[in-house]
Amino acid sequence: MRRFSRFACFDWSGQAVERPKGIALAIAGAGAKAPALAMSANGWSREDALGWLLDRAAEKADLLIGFDFSAALPFVDHGSYFPSWPESPGNARSLWAAIDALCNAEPHLSASRLTGHRHLARHFRYQQGRTTITGEGFEGGRGRLRITEKHCRQQQRGNAVSCFNLVGAAQVGKSSLTGMRLLHRLDGAIPVWPFDPVPDTGPMILEIYTSIAARDAGLTGRTKMRDAIALDAALDALGSSAHAPLGRYDDHSTDALLTAAWMRQAAGDIAFWKPAACTDSIAQQEGWTFGVR
Template sequence: MRRFGQFACFDWSGQAVARPKGIALAVTEAGAKAPALVAPVKGWSRGEALHWLGDRAAENADMLIGFDFSAALPFVDHGSYFPGWGDSPGSARALWQWIDTFCAAEPHFSASTILEQDFLAQHFRYQVRRETITGTRFEGPLGRLRVTEQACRTQKRGNAVSCFNLVGAAQVGKSSLTGMRILHRLGGAIPIWPYDAIPEQGPMLVEIYTGIAARAAGLTGPTKLRDGNSLDEALASLGSAPHNRLLHYDDHSTDAILASAWLRRAANDSALWNPARLSAPLAQTEGWTFGVA
């Protein structure tokens, strides 16, 4: 099993603006040193995040990088991302390409154009002028779930939610759709587990869920931290030194810091690299959330 020397985590956002407040990045190294935030003066844009990833690829960084968004939509339940549509992509990479191409005219790597097409919008729950609309193909109270999301809930590692839900504070659909555009733009410059094999050297990307990191750190109630003392207590549970105090605390920054410390520890757990339900076909269509066994 490969040992990485550096670790990083992006907390992500689907906000359709130039510099989403929800994007945060923390970086750390092997050992016990606390992760530190990395941020442009004006905050992150998705384009700058893509550029940062490109730099890590160019320098062949010995880094495992987590991103907090879903890298694919549910597929195996119906054998399709968008059942009933003959042109639905057949693999995760084809899905990334299709979303990026379909939404190419949108600035900031946003992805709301999808909802302008009824045959696509019918799969989602979304809002129009504060009115919630549930598409005719949106299934059940939660929406369709990937296998890894089902496993996450079953294992009580977190309340994973459907990417087809674009409504509410807990939704991850918007951030995931924008994230898929970024994954396509990377163009294979950084391998992405489990779609790619683990490289012998250089950086690698994994999908994470910051709620898993919070539970691993001992949080039993709300998983969002908004003060330094609570963050240090959680970091200590993961074998990390206290962080350098921040001028401002928000759950995006603390999520990135805590998840980076968790990823450093979790990366050494061979079972997390070999989930029991992760098959080769599933790896190419739905992928998997690192941290779900």
């Protein structure tokens, strides 16, 4: 099993603005040194993140990179991402390409136009003005889940929710859709697990869920850290030294810092790299969340 020397975590955001407040990047080296935030001059944009990734690819950085978004939509339950759409893609890479093409006119790698598509809108729960619209294909209160999200809930690793939900504070759909545009724009410059094999050298991307890191650090209930004491206690539980003080303690920064430290520890667990339920077809159609066995 490959050993990486550095670990990066992007806390992500689907907010349809140039520089979402929810994007944060933390990087951890090997050993026990605390992770640190990597800053962008005016706050991170999704285009900044894409440029940063391409730079890491060019320098062949020995770096494992986690993104807090879902890399695909549910497929296995109906044998399709969008059962009502004749042009529904057959695998995740085709899905990334389709979403990027449909949202190509949107700036900042946003992905709001999907809810205006007559075939796709029926699968989402979304906001139209002040009205919440639940398409007939959304399927119940929770919405459709990927296999990894079902296992995440069953294993009590976190309260994974449907990527088809675009409403509310707990939704992950917007960030996931923008993340899929990002992955398509990378155009294979960095391998993405589990769609690609782990390379012998250079960077690798995987999908993470910051709540898993928080739970493994001993946090229960609401797994957010909003002060230095809470963050250092969680870092210590993961074998990390105390962090350098932050100017501001927000959920995005602390999630990124803790998850970078968790990745450093979790990357050595072979069970996370080879989850039993992640078949080859599931890997290509739905992907998997690193940290779900």
